[in-house]
Amino acid sequence: MMPKLPLIICLAGRGMAMVELEVAGEVLVARLFGEIDLKVADDLRSTLERALDNFPVRHLVFDFEGVSFIDSTGLGVILGRYKRLADADGRLGVTGLGLSVRRVLELSGILRVAEEFGSRAEALEAFGGGDAGA
Amino acid sequence: MMPKLPLIICLAGRGMAMVELEVAGEVLVARLFGEIDLKVADDLRSTLERALDNFPVRHLVFDFEGVSFIDSTGLGVILGRYKRLADADGRLGVTGLGLSVRRVLELSGILRVAEEFGSRAEALEAFGGGDAGA
Amino acid sequence: MLNRFRLEFPSRPENVALARVTVAAFAAQLDPTVEELNDLKGAVSEAVANAIVHGYDGAPDGIVIVEGILYGDAIEVRVEDSGKGMEDVARAMEPEFSTDPERLGLGFSFMQSFMDRVEVESSPDRGTRVVMRKQFAPRH
Amino acid sequence: MLNRFRLEFPSRPENVALARVTVAAFAAQLDPTVEELNDLKGAVSEAVANAIVHGYDGAPDGIVIVEGILYGDAIEVRVEDSGKGMEDVARAMEPEFSTDPERLGLGFSFMQSFMDRVEVESSPDRGTRVVMRKQFAPRH
Ligand SMILES: Nc1ncnc2c1ncn2[C@@H]1O[C@H](COP(=O)(O)OP(=O)(O)O)[C@@H](O)[C@H]1O
Ligand SMILES: Nc1ncnc2c1ncn2[C@@H]1O[C@H](COP(=O)(O)OP(=O)(O)O)[C@@H](O)[C@H]1O
Numbered sequence: 392m393m394p395k396l397p398l399i400i401c402l403a404g405r406g407m408a409m410v411e412l413e414v415a416g417e418v419l420v421a422r423l424f425g426e427i428d429l430k431v432a433d434d435l436r437s438t439l440e441r442a443l444d445n446f447p448v449r450h451l452v453f454d455f456e457g458v459s460f461i462d463s464t465g466l467g468v469i470l471g472r473y474k475r476l477a478d479a480d481g482r483l484g485v486t487g488l489g490l491s492v493r494r495v496l497e498l499s500g501i502l503r504v505a506e507e508f509g510s511r512a513e514a515l516e517a518f519g520g521g522d523a524g525a
Numbered sequence: 526m527m528p529k530l531p532l533i534i535c536l537a538g539r540g541m542a543m544v545e546l547e548v549a550g551e552v553l554v555a556r557l558f559g560e561i562d563l564k565v566a567d568d569l570r571s572t573l574e575r576a577l578d579n580f581p582v583r584h585l586v587f588d589f590e591g592v593s594f595i596d597s598t599g600l601g602v603i604l605g606r607y608k609r610l611a612d613a614d615g616r617l618g619v620t621g622l623g624l625s626v627r628r629v630l631e632l633s634g635i636l637r638v639a640e641e642f643g644s645r646a647e648a649l650e651a652f653g654g655g656d657a658g659a
Numbered sequence: 660m661l662n663r664f665r666l667e668f669p670s671r672p673e674n675v676a677l678a679r680v681t682v683a684a685f686a687a688q689l690d691p692t693v694e695e696l697n698d699l700k701g702a703v704s705e706a707v708a709n710a711i712v713h714g715y716d717g718a719p720d721g722i723v724i725v726e727g728i729l730y731g732d733a734i735e736v737r738v739e740d741s742g743k744g745m746e747d748v749a750r751a752m753e754p755e756f757s758t759d760p761e762r763l764g765l766g767f768s769f770m771q772s773f774m775d776r777v778e779v780e781s782s783p784d785r786g787t788r789v790v791m792r793k794q795f796a797p798r799h
Numbered sequence: 800m801l802n803r804f805r806l807e808f809p810s811r812p813e814n815v816a817l818a819r820v821t822v823a824a825f826a827a828q829l830d831p832t833v834e835e836l837n838d839l840k841g842a843v844s845e846a847v848a849n850a851i852v853h854g855y856d857g858a859p860d861g862i863v864i865v866e867g868i869l870y871g872d873a874i875e876v877r878v879e880d881s882g883k884g885m886e887d888v889a890r891a892m893e894p895e896f897s898t899d900p901e902r903l904g905l906g907f908s909f910m911q912s913f914m915d916r917v918e919v920e921s922s923p924d925r926g927t928r929v930v931m932r933k934q935f936a937p938r939h
Contacts, residue, residue: 429672429708436761460679460697462704463765464712471761491697498772499765563812563848570901594819596844597905598852605901625837632912633905660860664808664817671802673828680824681806684817720800 410435412442417449418520420511424457427465435465439472449481450518454511456487466499473504482506484514544569546576551583552654554645558591561599569599573606583615584652588645590621600633607638616640618648662688663728670711670721670740678707678725678738685727686734691795698773699734699793705766705773706738706789712759714742714787733794736774741786748779802828803868810851810861810880818847818865818878825867826874831935838913839874839933845906845913846878846929853898854882854927873934876914881926888919 409431411422419442427435442448451473455461473483483505488496496502508514543565545556553576561569576582585607589595607617617639622630630636642648666681668674679700686699707723715721724739745751752771757764770777774791781787806821808814819840826839847863855861864879885891892911897904910917914931921927 426676428704429675429711432672460700460704462675462701462708463763463769464704464708466765467761467763470763490694491701494697495701495769498769499763560816562844563815563851566812594840594844596815596841596848597903597909598844598848600905601901601903604903624834625841628837629841629909632909633903660809662809662811662813664806664814666804666806666821668804669800669802673802674804676827677804677821677824681817681821684820687816688813 410438412438414442414446414448415515415520417447418452418515418518419443419446419448419450420452420454420515420520422454422457422511423461426459427461427468429462429464432464432468436468436471439468443472443475449476449479450484450520451476451481452484452486452508452511452514452518452520454487455485455489455492458487458489458492461492461495463495463499466495466501470499470501482518484508484518486511486514544572546572548576548580548582549649549654551581552586552649552652553577553580553582553584554586554588554649554654556588556591556645557595560593561595561602563596563598566598566602570602570605573602577606577609583610583613584618584654585610585615586618586620586642586645586648586652586654588621589619589623589626592621592623592626595626595629597629597633600629600635604633604635616652618642618652620645620648661728661730663726666725668723668725669719670715670717670723670742671719672711674723675704675707675711678723679703682725682727682734682736685729686795689729689732689734689795690798695793695795699736702770702773702777702791702793703736703738705769706736706791709766709789710738710740710742710787712762714740714744716743732797733792735790735792737788737790739786739788744783744785744787745779745781746783748781751781752779801868801870803866806865808863808865809859810855810857810863810882811859812851814863815844815847815851818863819843822865822867822874822876825869826935829869829872829874829935830938835933835935839876842910842913842917842931842933843876843878845909846876846931849906849929850878850880850882850927852902854880854884856883872937873932875930875932877928877930879926879928884923884925884927885919885921886923888921891921892919 413420485505486508547554619639620642664685682703683696683700710723721742726737728735752767754768755764774793776792778790804825822843823836823840850863866877868875892907894908895904914933916932918930
């Protein structure tokens, strides 16, 4: 059994959390916040990579509830991390899609690859991640 | 007895109400909205002047609750209208002061001239404007 | 005279948001819907990110110029860099074409989805200009 | 290289808000408090309104230039017009001095209250430049 990872908070610039990560079993859950664009892309990428390097993650869940804006640079970071897992039958879950986020997820085709859930808890249940994030 | 004036709504630019006026007895009550700067100054001035021309107003009440920003141009419009009434013992009431509005009202000295009230209704009661705006 | 603005800033990642906000504040004069404003911000974000990432290869000291012009109920936005430019604009604009494996190659597609018209002028070593236009639904 | 921007727009009343929003979005990179941001917006509003109302006598086709530069935790904002300028800057900056009876003459006083430093260069028929600086409380 994997221990539940203590919350990792990654700060974007001065004091604003841009992502909070939690590992539950084989699922990495990332709650995104604010504007996900070029400004935070490098930090977000390396934060996610570090988590994937250090934990035996199979599936990814992104919670966009706190996201006010995301562009193709931000989506590239997400899809890039998912590609690491896709070959090993990894699944990609998304939740918390506001109007503008849904629009770009649709345009990018991510909504055809990802499974949408009503909450992080539902995603975790579907992906077998136990009760974390509930 | 003055009839209670039907609500006058003045539109600033495209669709945004910048001021709503109501005359109750001898009191003109102006609810301001949005950003009160050079963009709306001329319209606001002429709207207030028209009301002062057409009704026997003695006292003025400004409700800033809906105001997100005001600068010295906006304050000038308010003080200018009050000057018309000050010689005839007119009173100036203000209400709904958020932090930023309070700051500029203080800096401008208006808070030394004006009486602050907890609501439009309280201002009207103090100025003898009857029950309008309650 | 039509209303317009010109904004210049160095090619730093944090200025993508500056460009978005400025264009949105300018467009707000046309009282657009939330969706129209989101689309506009999305298009600006793509074009400015491209200027920084591709035009200047991520170097923070290039100059990016964003201009906006209001024509009636329409807005034109131009995003310009003096960076490395492109050999083949048509190719670059194909969906999922990217010279950077970390990127999706969807920037131009997004701009085209968000705006009514997107024109790109570019020449190698001289730079790139993206001219976009969007007609807002009349609000009168 | 320090981060900076330069914004140009015609002297139309609706562009006072554009200048406020752009400066605020730029300053947001320093993560200022709401009060600091309000002060900054207030100062910009006063300087830009002056450029339009006094510098260009309300004509909408003058060019106003707003620049911002970040120095550590401080911001410098410059507002420039090529309008009619002033003979006597010291006099103009006195509280309640105004050449327009409809105005309060408090614009420069407000700028001085809102910012740490305000410098004005002006020459008749050439124009006016207001340079303001504000140090934000360190947020680290
Ligand atoms: N401003 C620019 N300067 C130079 N090349 C550019 C510029 N904008 C786009 N390109 C080229 O066009 C390609 C496609 O751009 P785009 O559709 O935005 O996708 P992406 O940015 O994801 O690569 C880029 O990979 C790049 O090679
Ligand atoms: N940009 C400018 N160009 C020309 N004159 C100016 C400019 N800014 C200010 N002034 C002059 O300085 C005076 C005082 O300015 P200020 O303190 O802002 O008060 P107000 O704008 O209310 O008159 C103005 O009345 C005007 O004569």
